[in-house]
Amino acid sequence: xxxxxxxxxxxxxxxxxSEEIMKELQQNATDKGLDDWEVKPYMCFGxxxxxxxxxxxPEKSWYAGVKKDDIADIANHMAGGPDVxxxxxIDASLKELIYQxxxxxxx
Amino acid sequence: MEGILFPRGVVEGREGLDAYRARxxxxxxxxALKQLAPREVLQEIDASGxxxxxxxxxxxxxxxxxxADTPETPRYVILNGGEDEPGSKKDRLxxxxxxxxxxxxxxxxxxxxGASKAYLYINAEYxxxxxxxxQALAEAQKLGYVGERIQGKDFSLEIVFAPxxxxxxxxxxxxxxxxxxxxKPLPRQKPPFPATAGLYAKPTAVNNVxxxxxxxxxxxxxxxxxxxxxTAESPGTMVFSLNEEVKxxxxxxxxxxxxxxxxxxxxxxxxxxxxxxxxxLPGGPSSAFLSxxxxxxxxxxxxxxxxxxxxxxxxxxIVTEGSCIVEEALKIAEFFAKESCxxxxxxxxxxxxxxxxxxxxxxxxxxxxxLEQFGKVIAFNKGKGFCSLINMPGPPIESAVKxxxxxxxxxxxxxxxxx
Numbered sequence: 133x134x135x136x137x138x139x140x141x142x143x144x145x146x147x148x149x150s151e152e153i154m155k156e157l158q159q160n161a162t163d164k165g166l167d168d169w170e171v172k173p174y175m176c177f178g179x180x181x182x183x184x185x186x187x188x189x190p191e192k193s194w195y196a197g198v199k200k201d202d203i204a205d206i207a208n209h210m211a212g213g214p215d216v217x218x219x220x221x222i223d224a225s226l227k228e229l230i231y232q233x234x235x236x237x238x239x
Numbered sequence: 240m241e242g243i244l245f246p247r248g249v250v251e252g253r254e255g256l257d258a259y260r261a262r263x264x265x266x267x268x269x270x271a272l273k274q275l276a277p278r279e280v281l282q283e284i285d286a287s288g289x290x291x292x293x294x295x296x297x298x299x300x301x302x303x304x305x306x307a308d309t310p311e312t313p314r315y316v317i318l319n320g321g322e323d324e325p326g327s328k329k330d331r332l333x334x335x336x337x338x339x340x341x342x343x344x345x346x347x348x349x350x351x352x353g354a355s356k357a358y359l360y361i362n363a364e365y366x367x368x369x370x371x372x373x374q375a376l377a378e379a380q381k382l383g384y385v386g387e388r389i390q391g392k393d394f395s396l397e398i399v400f401a402p403x404x405x406x407x408x409x410x411x412x413x414x415x416x417x418x419x420x421x422x423k424p425l426p427r428q429k430p431p432f433p434a435t436a437g438l439y440a441k442p443t444a445v446n447n448v449x450x451x452x453x454x455x456x457x458x459x460x461x462x463x464x465x466x467x468x469x470t471a472e473s474p475g476t477m478v479f480s481l482n483e484e485v486k487x488x489x490x491x492x493x494x495x496x497x498x499x500x501x502x503x504x505x506x507x508x509x510x511x512x513x514x515x516x517x518x519x520l521p522g523g524p525s526s527a528f529l530s531x532x533x534x535x536x537x538x539x540x541x542x543x544x545x546x547x548x549x550x551x552x553x554x555x556x557i558v559t560e561g562s563c564i565v566e567e568a569l570k571i572a573e574f575f576a577k578e579s580c581x582x583x584x585x586x587x588x589x590x591x592x593x594x595x596x597x598x599x600x601x602x603x604x605x606x607x608x609x610l611e612q613f614g615k616v617i618a619f620n621k622g623k624g625f626c627s628l629i630n631m632p633g634p635p636i637e638s639a640v641k642x643x644x645x646x647x648x649x650x651x652x653x654x655x656x657x658x
Contacts, residue, residue: 142591143581175595178588178620229619233592236608238599 137161137210138174138187138239145183153184153198160207169210174239177230179222189234194227195219242492243468243476244340244452250332250490253371256378259339265384267459268343271350272390275458280351281307284454286462288474292329293319293410293447294522294552295627296473296540299454302444305434306352309442314354317419317438317445318345320361320368321403321410324523325574326554329478330448332490334361334368337452338375342398344451346384347458349396352444356397360415363402373400407578411626412445413437414580425580426626447552449478469495473539477553481507484557495539499529502538502555514559518643522551524571525631527638528564547638563657564643565650568636569597575632585623592616593632603653610640610647 139145139154158171177185182196186206195206195216205216242248246262256264271280285300306314318341322330334341349357359376361369376398379385387395401419408414409424416438418424437443453475457465466474473495481488485507493502499521503509510516516531521538527548529536536546543550558567576590596612599605617633624630640647649656 142587144584175591176584176588178584178592180584180587225619229615232615233596233612236596236606236612237604238592238596238609238612 133190134170135168135191135210136189136239137169137171137206138189138234139171140175140177140183140185141173142176142180144180145185148184149200150184150198153186153200153203156200156203157186157207160203161210164207164211166207166210172239178226182222185222187230187234189239192227192231192234193220194222194230196221243456243465244333244337244449244478245490245492248476248492250336252336254337254339256339256375259337263459264339264455265343265379265382267455267457268346268350268384269390271347271458272392272394277307277351277353280347280458283458283462284351287457287465288462288472289450289453289457289465290473290540291447292449292453292477292552294324294525296550299446299450302434302446303348303352305432306354306442306444309435311441312353313356313441314352315438315441315443316345316349316352316354316357317401317412317415317443318357318359318361318448318451319410319412319415319445320359320365320448321415321418322362322365322448323403323405323407323410324552324554326480326482326523326556327552328480329490329553331362331365331368333448333452333478334365335371338368338371339379340455341448341452342372342375342379343384344454345398346379346389346396347454348444348446348451350394352442354444355395356399358399358401358419358438360401360403360419362405364405369400408580408626408628411628413626415445416443425582426624426628428625449552470537470539470541472541477538477550479506479538479553479555481555484511484559485509486511493538496537496542498534499536499538499555500534503534503557510557510559512559514561516557517560517562518558518564518567520548520554520556520558520635522549523554523556524574524635525549526551527634528558528642530642531560548634561658563650563655564639564646565597565601565655566657568639569594569601571635572597572632575628579628583624583629585620586629589616589620589629590632593636597636600647600650601655603650605647605651607651610644610651613637613640 289299413427414424487508491506572594576594
């Protein structure tokens with residue numbers, strides 16, 4: 133099964149540069165030969181003030197406030213490297229809601 | 240049947256000034272100015288039990304008291320004719336057909352709360368309604384019912400028009416105020432409520448068109464008379480909107496407590512295609528579905544709530560046998576996703592997520608686990624928006640899954656039960 137890197141493309145995240153972040157994550161995945169990963173847009177994780185938001189699934193790693201400087205570390209995680217703990221700031225109850233949704237296959 | 244608003248309870252064409260005066264028009268205002276202090280007008284409305292007709296059903300007397308009791312001036316009254324509920328036509332038809340009745344209500348409201356300026360906020364696409372209200376206003380001015388020192392009393396009122404954008408949230412009371420202040424129709428965080436700090440942060444009574452249309456008859460004939468119509472907790476009548484699903488679409492004014500079946504079958508002539516009714520949305524797209532077995536429910540706030548739904552602004556949506564509830568629920572979810580103004584993150588997430596889940600299910604890409612997610616998403620976001628739009632998709636979607644699970648299961652198996 134493909135692993136998925138979901139990058140929010142709703143208003144707030146987009147205003148903070150999530151389009152560019154999605155492109156660069158895509159490029160990093162290609163460069164690193166991460167064929168089992170698919171980088172995809174998502175419509176909203178409900179954490180708009182903390183965006184741009186990136187969620188790795190089925191890892192269930194949620195990275196908030198992602199900047200260009202963070203992309204290498206996230207791509208490194210996708211390639212089997214460590215979690216990017218400094219970007220893991222989202223409230224547990226929201227995480228649970230979104231992960232349950234993703235578990236239903238709604239992406 | 241005799242109506243309180245429409246003389247015979249149905250639309251019969253524009254009622255001019257003479258016809259309006261022949262049925263007691265402007266006598267309520269004469270009575271108020273000669274015999275009643277503003278507070279007494281307010282108390283009469285409070286005693287009548289009049290409830291807002293824009294959807295929430297809040298007691299009008301209580302709302303006015305918040306405005307009247309706030310010492311700041313100037314105070315304002317806003318006639319909210321920003322009607323944009325899908326299928327609703329009552330406010331347009333009231334303004335087009337009984338414009339003086341609506342206008343007299345505006346003037347009495349201003350007198351009761353001590354307002355010196357009133358805004359007629361009307362959906363800009365309602366050209367005939369605006370024209371009717373303009374003519375009524377000109378005639379009322381000529382009679383000395385609007386302007387400086389009305390009928391020689393210490394009460395002056397200026398009335399102006401404000402165009403409402405064709406936009407669902409533009410009817411929300413704080414969004415109405417934003418528009419009149421020259422801004423985009425975005426709801427404000429509450430409190431403060433408009434009644435105490437509304438237009439230009441001054442006390443403002445924002446009332447639906449139908450609500451204000453009830454005011455003059457109540458003042459003329461008294462709260463006791465009014466309470467003799469309808470039910471104890473929902474006094475008076477309501478103008479219900481029927482649409483193309485029935486043989487005779489239109490607006491029907493009926494006493495609260497009238498059975499839903501009477502409205503659909505006797506007034507509307509039954510379903511257009513003669514098919515059996517599968518489900519009804521008794522209060523527009525933000526109300527919960529009732530099943531076709533519940534047509535004998537009485538149309539009043541308490542009875543419809545006891546049946547599991549709400550009466551909203553009286554738009555009756557009908558789904559007949561052979562139609563699929565998943566398709567209906569998807570349409571509703573997409574409507575709210577589109578109409579969410581987007582300023583509250585929780586509302587954006589909720590409305591988009593619900594629409595996405597329903598789209599997957601409708602397309603046959605759903606899973607049984609998805610059906611369990613609606614309630615969780617709705618509960619998580621409940622009340623987390625500035626306005627009530629965030630709470631609107633919940634009732635229709637949750638009731639759709641609960642009452643019509645077979646339709647959802649058919650879609651999960653890749654088949655639409657509709658034909």
